[in-house]
Amino acid sequence: MRAFCAPKETEHDVADTLPQLTLYNTLSRSKEPFEPIDKDNVRMYVCGPTVYDYAHIGNARPVIVFDVLFRLLRHIYGEDKVTYVRNITDVDDKINKRALETHGDAIAAGTMSLNEAIREVTEKTAAQYQSDMKALGCLEPTHQPRATEFVLPREDGKSDMVSMIQTLLDKGHAYIAKGAQGREVLFRVNSMEDYGKLSNRKLEDQQAGARIAVESHKENVGDFVLWKESNANEPGWDGVFDGETIHGRPGWHIECSAMSDAYLGETFDIHGGGLDLIFPHHENEIAQSRCCHGTDKMANVWMHNGFLEVEGEKMSKSLGNFVTVRDEMRGTSQSERRNMVRPPRSGSVMRISMLDTHYRQPINWTTERLNQIEDDLEDWVKMLKRIRPKGFQFNDPQNQIPSNELLNALMDDLNTPLAMSVIRRNQKEARKNEKAFKEFFGNIAFLGLINFDRLDGYLKDVSFDGMVGIKYRDEFANAWALKIGHLNDDHKLIDSIEKQWKADGIALNLTKSLEVTLRKKSADGDFDEIGDLVAKRQKFIEDKNWAEADRIRDELLEQGIQLKDGKDPETGERITTWEVKR
Numbered sequence: 001m002r003a004f005c006a007p008k009e010t011e012h013d014v015a016d017t018l019p020q021l022t023l024y025n026t027l028s029r030s031k032e033p034f035e036p037i038d039k040d041n042v043r044m045y046v047c048g049p050t051v052y053d054y055a056h057i058g059n060a061r062p063v064i065v066f067d068v069l070f071r072l073l074r075h076i077y078g079e080d081k082v083t084y085v086r087n088i089t090d091v092d093d094k095i096n097k098r099a100l101e102t103h104g105d106a107i108a109a110g111t112m113s114l115n116e117a118i119r120e121v122t123e124k125t126a127a128q129y130q131s132d133m134k135a136l137g138c139l140e141p142t143h144q145p146r147a148t149e150f151v152l153p154r155e156d157g158k159s160d161m162v163s164m165i166q167t168l169l170d171k172g173h174a175y176i177a178k179g180a181q182g183r184e185v186l187f188r189v190n191s192m193e194d195y196g197k198l199s200n201r202k203l204e205d206q207q208a209g210a211r212i213a214v215e216s217h218k219e220n221v222g223d224f225v226l227w228k229e230s231n232a233n234e235p236g237w238d239g240v241f242d243g244e245t246i247h248g249r250p251g252w253h254i255e256c257s258a259m260s261d262a263y264l265g266e267t268f269d270i271h272g273g274g275l276d277l278i279f280p281h282h283e284n285e286i287a288q289s290r291c292c293h294g295t296d297k298m299a300n301v302w303m304h305n306g307f308l309e310v311e312g313e314k315m316s317k318s319l320g321n322f323v324t325v326r327d328e329m330r331g332t333s334q335s336e337r338r339n340m341v342r343p344p345r346s347g348s349v350m351r352i353s354m355l356d357t358h359y360r361q362p363i364n365w366t367t368e369r370l371n372q373i374e375d376d377l378e379d380w381v382k383m384l385k386r387i388r389p390k391g392f393q394f395n396d397p398q399n400q401i402p403s404n405e406l407l408n409a410l411m412d413d414l415n416t417p418l419a420m421s422v423i424r425r426n427q428k429e430a431r432k433n434e435k436a437f438k439e440f441f442g443n444i445a446f447l448g449l450i451n452f453d454r455l456d457g458y459l460k461d462v463s464f465d466g467m468v469g470i471k472y473r474d475e476f477a478n479a480w481a482l483k484i485g486h487l488n489d490d491h492k493l494i495d496s497i498e499k500q501w502k503a504d505g506i507a508l509n510l511t512k513s514l515e516v517t518l519r520k521k522s523a524d525g526d527f528d529e530i531g532d533l534v535a536k537r538q539k540f541i542e543d544k545n546w547a548e549a550d551r552i553r554d555e556l557l558e559q560g561i562q563l564k565d566g567k568d569p570e571t572g573e574r575i576t577t578w579e580v581k582r
């Protein structure tokens with residue numbers, strides 16, 4: 001996407017026509033102009049999910065924030081000039097435990113490897129994660145490596161955790177010690193002069209008040225685990241360190257050092273994650289990578305997004321306000337979640353809600369705010385449908401280019417609240433002329449705010465082929481959930497609602513073209529498409545069997561569906577439409 005903006009006569013190099021991108025760097029605690037190490041390969045790493053539980057909305061925040069940055073970098077440097085890596089953490093004690101419980105016998109018998117067992121127990125959560133992030137409008141990163149694949153030395157020679165740990169041992173930055181739980185390879189924090197720079201913590205502060213006695217095998221209380229021996233009941237990999245085989249598993253931090261090196265090299269441009277990762281995770285990633293490679297920096301820019309609160313409170317399982325992305329998309333009912341009855345949301349509503357706050361500020365995630373965005377979004381979509389110029393293709397990449405004004409906002413350390421206010425003003429002006437419309441659409445599309453393949457899904461008054469029986473009007477919330485679920489690819493939700501309607505003699509039919517139709521249970525117990533009933537009636541009319549034709553019409557009327565006969569204005573053919581009797 002090199003050409004951009006209105007004047008098309010010359011192909012500018014985008015980077016030359018834009019203001020300077022500045023990003024806030026946690027390392028320097030200031031906003032700095034961003035200059036990539038290599039303009040032809042701009043490299044970014046973001047810490048990804050542990051695929052043990054479903055992602056909560058707090059986990060979704062960095063994914064959305066860095067997706068915006070990914071889009072911006074691609075726009076500046078070119079789509080194929082940015083490498084974005086987001087890892088999948090599938091090395092985790094809880095995951096290991098579950099893998100052993102489920103596939104312990106097969107692992108012991110040698111018919112299944114630990115990695116295969118882990119892949120199986122994390123398959124569902126990993127797939128849900130991908131589907132959730134897609135629904136949130138996020139592009140797929142260039143690479144999504146799994147930690148399990150980078151524990152042991154690899155055939156392709158890419159960096160791995162065991163080899164990195166051995167290098168740290170060789171260079172005197174690590175040592176093997178026996179603790180209460182078995183042998184450990186520990187990182188020697190004293191061996192690094194400026195350890196603690198990212199989090200601004202001094203080693204001496206960390207030592208004060210520490211319970212040294214508990215961990216007497218450590219030289220320094222700040223020393224952290226690189227490798228931990230597994231006991232007989234715990235799964236592990238055979239890591240060889242200083243010639244000793246230690247059956248065990250890696251510490252949490254080393255995976256990101258190995259995988260970032262594997263795909264981005266020893267030093268790269270941007271490393272991102274949530275504020276809560278600064279210490280110890282990112283601090284220790286830096287220590288491992290720099291000491292292993294003998295470099296001054298692991299990444300030039302360290303970016304961290306702020307916290308998220310739900311209805312003004314910190315999100316926690318014990319408070320009962322813990323909301324997963326999946327919960328938000330399905331909605332939570334009284335019976336499921338006593339404290340948290342929430343209507344279903346499209347991924348777009350969640351994305352806009354995130355971007356309305358600057359990424360470094362805390363977000364207060366409220367139902368009120370989400371409702372408001374849902375209403376706004378419906379207005380946007382109605383407008384897009386109504387005033388779309390003839391021949392304007394939503395899918396055409398040339399129509400998905402941001403305006404300079406939007407870019408100016410984003411170039412200033414991703415000022416998305418300002419960008420969103422630009423879009424809200426664009427919407428007010430979109431009616432004026434084609435140029436204004438294009439600017440509105442281009443900005444929405446660039447930020448990935450709507451799924452423009454399925455615009456009808458955003459309309460609340462969409463009545464499934466023009467009809468929702470009066471009797472079923474109360475079910476409208478469910479129908480809406482279905483529509484939303486459909487936007488989010490949540491087929492489980494669709495199934496559960498279909499079941500409920502079926503029990504009541506009404507079934508929903510989801511066609512391949514993603515349209516929803518109602519079906520009514522007939523006397524013989526089959527489900528008839530209302531469309532089929534109309535066709536049947538049409539046939540009776542053609543045969544002049546008025547009695548049967550009227551019977552069908554009256555039966556549908558009882559269901560609150562009124563048929564209207566008329567002529568197709570284009571073909572002149574006789575057609576029957578239906579609407580809800582109010």
Ligand SMILES: [Zn+2]
Pocket residue numbers: 046047048256281285
């Ligand atoms: Zn990480």
